[in-house]
Amino acid sequence: MNVIKSISIIATLALITSCNSEPNYQIISKVPDLTMPDNNLKFTAIEDYKNYRIIGSHFRTDKKELRYILGNDIAFKASIENSPYPNGSKIVKIGWNTEEMSNFSPALEAKEVQRVEYMIKDNKRFSDNPGNWGYARFIKDEGKYKSWDKGTESCISCHNLAKENGYVFTEFQKME
Numbered sequence: 238m239n240v241i242k243s244i245s246i247i248a249t250l251a252l253i254t255s256c257n258s259e260p261n262y263q264i265i266s267k268v269p270d271l272t273m274p275d276n277n278l279k280f281t282a283i284e285d286y287k288n289y290r291i292i293g294s295h296f297r298t299d300k301k302e303l304r305y306i307l308g309n310d311i312a313f314k315a316s317i318e319n320s321p322y323p324n325g326s327k328i329v330k331i332g333w334n335t336e337e338m339s340n341f342s343p344a345l346e347a348k349e350v351q352r353v354e355y356m357i358k359d360n361k362r363f364s365d366n367p368g369n370w371g372y373a374r375f376i377k378d379e380g381k382y383k384s385w386d387k388g389t390e391s392c393i394s395c396h397n398l399a400k401e402n403g404y405v406f407t408e409f410q411k412m413e
């Protein structure tokens with residue numbers, strides 16, 4: 238087989254392989270233009286949150302609320318490796334109310350998003366906060382998001398209970 242022929246076979250194989258590989262699927266959607274009144278954190282700081290990866294999930298039995306905890310790449314890596322969260326970590330919590338599944342009542346399913354909230358590690362902007370975390374919460378009220386207007390002092394003080402884990406309650410939820 239001559240050189241030209243073997244190069245063209247390799248090139249064709251490479252083309253077939255690249256056509257078969259799955260695209261890296263990204264969800265692109267807009268988030269509301271909202272800002273937290275006390276620390277100026279914006280919803281847009283997590284505009285790509287639907288592409289973050291699951292760190293854990295919780296179910297609040299009193300509120301019957303399902304919560305997913307998601308991390309951007311930086312936070313996800315730290316969580317799975319159980320190492321300290323570096324600067325630039327973003328951790329998002331989404332809460333859904335739940336209802337019985339219409340076709341299988343023993344199971345509950347997520348119904349409507351109730352809130353999206355996040356923690357962002359920024360050692361310049363939040364140098365005075367424990368762990369350098371800034372907090373933001375956006376709650377859904379009659380189908381529309383609005384910024385939490387009761388301040389973030391309570392976020393900081395309750396998350397102090399998770400000081401041992403870098404002020405983050407969630408630990409990586411094993412999948413095996």
Ligand code: HEC
Binds near residue numbers: 354373
């Ligand atoms: C009374 C205690 C308390 C307060 C106040 C509180 N949190 Fe949390 N937070 C928790 C607990 C417990 C969890 C984990 C269980 C869950 O998902 O509900 C959590 C989880 C989170 C997470 C996921 C990362 C983690 O730590 O597990 C984020 C993000 C978060 N809270 C943001 C906020 C924001 C923003 C505020 C303030 C607007 C706030 N929290 C106020 C107790 C609190």
